[in-house]
Amino acid sequence: MTEPPGRRERKKAATRQKIADAALRLFLERGYDAVGIRDIAAEADVAVTTLFSHFASKEALVFEQDQDFEQRLTQAVADRGPHEPLIPALRREIHALVRHCTADSAAPIWRMIDASPALRQYEESMRLRHADSLATSIAADLGLPQTTTACRTIARFVIDAYSLAREAPDPDAAMDEIFPMIEAAWEVVCPIPAPTGDRSRPR
């Protein structure tokens, strides 16, 4: 399925990594605002234009692995057990993501992000995209021909949960408070069937 990548693609990936590493190192050393694009390019020993052919913006250098986030959410919907209801599956995944970025090792990065308005704003718009693709994924899972308002709504709520929990002083407690609210909202759309002889897949 995946061919062994040729020299070309390996070099490209190496360049990308070299840039990302240099950027992160400088950012943590001197602070996001104190590091210029030209500094990063010099440190990574590439041209500025090369840097921008790998990353769309300075902010994107910080959120290098954001496709992960998107994929993990959509897969949490698609790959869950055949009888697992939607919201708990999303809750597990969001919980894992929050724990991942509130870990001690990630703390300096998130401190930097929280300190920079530009980065916060960028993250916001990233989340909007994530909510959109989550909504699509949920609609597909429900067998809908297109994303409905309810799908979009619940997707937003779930993304809100991530961002609120991440910023909360006690992320676990925040999760425990937010997700029951999301559950309730979801039940308005897909009422849980009474535990009678109903064998259909829970929503």
Next chain:
Amino acid sequence: MTEPPGRRERKKAATRQKIADAALRLFLERGYDAVGIRDIAAEADVAVTTLFSHFASKEALVFEQDQDFEQRLTQAVADRGPHEPLIPALRREIHALVRHCTADSAAPIWRMIDASPALRQYEESMRLRHADSLATSIAADLGLPQTTTACRTIARFVIDAYSLAREAPDPDAAMDEIFPMIEAAWEVVCPIPAPTGDRSRPR
């Protein structure tokens, strides 16, 4: 209470308005991206530095009246009737705001906003601020000493409702779908008291 403004303040307000008008005119004429700050300043016959002393950024020229938005939401919470529950009051206000910006007269502006990533991103971060102050307002209304996770959550949900309804093909239908979900989420936090002899203010 409000003194008649002196010549100075009148001139300042006039300058601000002149800039905003020039900007809007040019934006609608040529498109947001095709108009430079220097163009706007020239059209308004002011220096670039003057423009930036009235507006914090190019995007802010488009969202001139955003403090309105924030105030109307917080006031919808604070100024509602003494027995009106929280969510319906917010629903009314959001509905009015959505109708206001989906009116035909506002259509070209919002088409422009939707077409520009920079403007969409700016609006997003505006909304985050609005959600924060709405959360504060809700917490105050509930007599809480500080904003809790539940307040922040419901505030986000309400702001989401605004943005989802605004973008929906049928904003009214979207409102009818989203707000029952928010009601349900809110009931998890503040269960509606049974309609017995309970005379306390509904939440």
Next chain:
DNA sequence: TTGTGAAACCCTAACCGTTAGGGTTACGGT
């Protein structure tokens, strides 16, 4: 093997939003 097209990369020069620095005018209060 060698030729060829394209991808990755480089450099220079600019564009555009935004800000610093430092000046002038005109209003408001004394």
Next chain:
DNA sequence: ACCGTAACCCTAACGGTTAGGGTTTCACAA
């Protein structure tokens, strides 16, 4: 009438980003 300062102006720059146009390096096939 005077002074402080708010509003305004100009010039020059900074920093992210892109256009234009060139060179190297790889993948693939003739």
